[in-house]
Amino acid sequence: MFNDIGPLELVTIVVLAVLVFGPDKLPKVIQDVMRTIRKIREFSESAKQDIRQELGPEFKDFEFEDLNPKTFLRKQLENEDLGLKEIRNGFDLKKEMAEVTDAVHSRDSDPGPAGGRIDMTKKPEDPGRDERPAFDPDAT
Numbered sequence: 001m002f003n004d005i006g007p008l009e010l011v012t013i014v015v016l017a018v019l020v021f022g023p024d025k026l027p028k029v030i031q032d033v034m035r036t037i038r039k040i041r042e043f044s045e046s047a048k049q050d051i052r053q054e055l056g057p058e059f060k061d062f063e064f065e066d067l068n069p070k071t072f073l074r075k076q077l078e079n080e081d082l083g084l085k086e087i088r089n090g091f092d093l094k095k096e097m098a099e100v101t102d103a104v105h106s107r108d109s110d111p112g113p114a115g116g117r118i119d120m121t122k123k124p125e126d127p128g129r130d131e132r133p134a135f136d137p138d139a140t
Contacts, residue, residue, distance in 0.1 A: 005013075021029050048064060055062060065071050 017029070018026060052059065052062060066075065
């Protein structure tokens, strides 16, 4: 629950708790907080058990953690019935990238202008200073 709290943050919280509640009231406050957390957990577990009982025996393996989309996807992708491991193992990324590169460079197809290569870095030719673009009276 508190995996992302560092040691400096924990010391800061303890110092603030001592300053706010005082050293004589702090143990009672900690006990009250822990009792409240225990009650919330008990309530949550009883609610989960009630829901499982209401769903019936066909949902006996139902886990509430499966409602998290990441957990659900991970569980479905690890499922052996779908055959995704064979698909993943049969996919060769280097071969696919080489085929795409060959297709982009037109190595297997008919060569285009300039020996099959198009210079994408070349800027389009600008009309000369004396040349004016065609005037279209209907466009104005």
